[in-house]
Amino acid sequence: MRPILTTVSLNALRHNLSVVHKFAPHSKIMAVVKANGYGHGLINVAHGLSAADGFAVLGINEAMDLRDAGFQQTILLLEGVFCAQELNVASNLGLNVVIHSQPQLEMLESAVLNKPMHVHLKMNSGMNRLGFQPEAFNRAYERLLACENVADITLMTHFATADDETGIEQPYNLFKTTTQGLNLPVSLANSATILRHPKAHADWVRPGIMLYGASPVGDTAAATYGLMPAMQFTSEIIGVQEVKAGETVGYGNRFTATRSTRIGIVACGYADGYPRHAGLVSGQSSGAPIAVAGQLTNTLGRVSMDMLFCDLTDIPNANIGSPVELWGKQVPVDAVAAASDTVGYELLCAVAPRVPMKVVD
Numbered sequence: 001m002r003p004i005l006t007t008v009s010l011n012a013l014r015h016n017l018s019v020v021h022k023f024a025p026h027s028k029i030m031a032v033v034k035a036n037g038y039g040h041g042l043i044n045v046a047h048g049l050s051a052a053d054g055f056a057v058l059g060i061n062e063a064m065d066l067r068d069a070g071f072q073q074t075i076l077l078l079e080g081v082f083c084a085q086e087l088n089v090a091s092n093l094g095l096n097v098v099i100h101s102q103p104q105l106e107m108l109e110s111a112v113l114n115k116p117m118h119v120h121l122k123m124n125s126g127m128n129r130l131g132f133q134p135e136a137f138n139r140a141y142e143r144l145l146a147c148e149n150v151a152d153i154t155l156m157t158h159f160a161t162a163d164d165e166t167g168i169e170q171p172y173n174l175f176k177t178t179t180q181g182l183n184l185p186v187s188l189a190n191s192a193t194i195l196r197h198p199k200a201h202a203d204w205v206r207p208g209i210m211l212y213g214a215s216p217v218g219d220t221a222a223a224t225y226g227l228m229p230a231m232q233f234t235s236e237i238i239g240v241q242e243v244k245a246g247e248t249v250g251y252g253n254r255f256t257a258t259r260s261t262r263i264g265i266v267a268c269g270y271a272d273g274y275p276r277h278a279g280l281v282s283g284q285s286s287g288a289p290i291a292v293a294g295q296l297t298n299t300l301g302r303v304s305m306d307m308l309f310c311d312l313t314d315i316p317n318a319n320i321g322s323p324v325e326l327w328g329k330q331v332p333v334d335a336v337a338a339a340s341d342t343v344g345y346e347l348l349c350a351v352a353p354r355v356p357m358k359v360v361d
């Protein structure tokens, strides 16, 4: 069998949940498990995070899978429903739906439901993605209040700049002003807000990336915050080549040896979800970090569909069969992301279905 594997640690998920609790001790935790639990497997992740007060997903199918697996917590549909039929299913499953637009509001008003719905009313606080503009927010709120299909309302928004120097001051104040006097539960904080902006923790926090042990704010931050990587992505060396100075490696000759170089061929490529441009983004030529037989080295040349190259010159004991960590404990996913001009989120979500996944306690 091809030696590639992801290993998901339930212990790391539990630990990271406790870190969220440490940062936001007075908030209930809505664990964001969209995108197949950020690539870790929805149900795996739900087991690791079963102490969370709720789960947030996108699709009604994910909510059904969680209910089928026995999870009784609050489940939030982050984009609400996409048609009237889904409202009935959502109401029967006792889900919490986001209402972010006028058509969704009207759909709820005209629905015939068995049970009234739990609703998260979303305000657009400047990200200009989903949500009612502040001017329209109170009117939407009043209509929900008058709607017999509504059981209860939570107020929410999502910040565009919690992870950078802009911060959340302006959107936070806008939300406070707009919702002044409404004595309702509030949900504001993604991972970056949880870590950096305690005043916006509110009643519910919505951590995603930090639960998986990666950082919303930079490539060394996860460890600084005491987070543990929940995914280890591993493979093995399946070939070794000795090249002389001046020889090239891989498609497009993107690496030229400047000394006698021992090249390791790793069974992992972009069809496994490893970024094709890792180590080759502008301004970098030193490859992406990778660990072989427990030692750190770097990738070389261009990543192929099924394989990639790494430098074994200074790891003489490495050979065919040596273990490789693509990311995980020794190599933070955020470091591979930084060498690929992207974020850990994208790499975790993009691990391909053909990579087997093992779950460990």
Ligand SMILES: *Cc1c(COP(=O)(O)O)cnc(C)c1O
Residues within 6 Å of the ligand: 032, 034, 078, 158, 189, 190, 191, 192, 206, 207, 208, 209, 210, 216
């Ligand atoms: C994805 C998402 C989150 C989680 O964000 P992280 O940066 O992964 O913590 C929270 N809230 C909403 C609305 C989201 O879409």
